Amino acid sequence: MMSESHAHPHRKRVVAREVDQVEAANRDAAAMPPDIVINYDSSSTEADQATVVDPTTLGRRYRRSSHHRVYRWTQGCSMLGALLAAISVICTMADDILLSRWLAAPALGLTTFSIALAGQTSLSARWRGWAIASTVFASVALSLTWLQPMIMRDDPTELNIPRPRPQTPANP
Secondary structure (H helix, E strand, C coil): CCCHHHCCCCCCCCCCCCHHHHHHHHHHHHHCCHHHHCCCCCCCCHHHHCCCCCHHHCCCCCCCHHHHHHHHHHHHHHHHHHHHHHHHHHHHHCCCHHHHHHHHHHHHHHHHHHHHHHCCCCCHHHHHHHHHHHHHHHHHHHHHHHHHHHHHCCCHHHHCCCCCCCCCCCCC
16 A cells, blocks of 8 residues: 555645734735835836736737638638528428528538638638538438428329320321
8 A cells, every 4th residue: 555645646745834924924014114015216227128028928829810711711601501501491391492402502512611621720620520510411401302302292293203295196
């Protein structure tokens, strides 16, 4: 069995101080007059030569504007494709098959294009999952326009499938 000091070797042991010492130091600091605490000499030129770095901007990453443009195009194409696919599903449920096909085909094209854009930059790659999901949704919407007439109708003659005209014999 491991000893208590070796149970967690990655943890550092911290010795706590007495609270009375900290409170006493806080009281002493609060009792100091402001001229002792703030020692600012406006004639000093050392402050003008010192380089000051704002630590809040150190972790910020600056990307090229082309990366942002590709990212926005990826977002726009996938969202517009998903919207067209949703409208196509609504039109399919309303039995307007021709309009739903006209909406679902460009939706599938837009969302496929958004997948291609998502692979261009690391910023646009964040949107890859949404682009794939909207492409699957658009393909389901397009396939639904072909399946819905066969599923929802009992009589196959209602499908309005063009049939060849019967040939009439030619008059001699």
